[in-house]
Amino acid sequence: xxxxxxxxxxxxxxxxxxxxxxxxxxxxxxxxxxxxxxxxxxxxxxxxxxxxxxxxxxxxxxxxxxxxxxxxxxxxxxxxxxxxxxxxxxxxxx
Numbered sequence: 001x002x003x004x005x006x007x008x009x010x011x012x013x014x015x016x017x018x019x020x021x022x023x024x025x026x027x028x029x030x031x032x033x034x035x036x037x038x039x040x041x042x043x044x045x046x047x048x049x050x051x052x053x054x055x056x057x058x059x060x061x062x063x064x065x066x067x068x069x070x071x072x073x074x075x076x077x078x079x080x081x082x083x084x085x086x087x088x089x090x091x092x093x094x
Contacts (some may be wrong), residue, residue, distance in 0.1 A: 006032075039080060051084040 005026065013024035035045050035053070038060050045053040063074045084092070 049085055049087040051082055051088055054081045056081050
């Protein structure tokens, strides 16, 4: 198993679409920036045949350090969740 990086995706765009490497990287950056901005603004991002990114609010809770057992408050925060589409789930489970 390997990790796919931003440069791997930009390289694939370069090879498949025929744009320059610079343009491929810039387009990828624009797409990722748009997704990030929408998530920051509290919007869900749905990419057909891929999945949906949603922002969830986690409440404050008490956690425990596993080494020492000392309790500590974990502050409330926003987290991103991803739910794959049925098409992606089907592809993964073939």
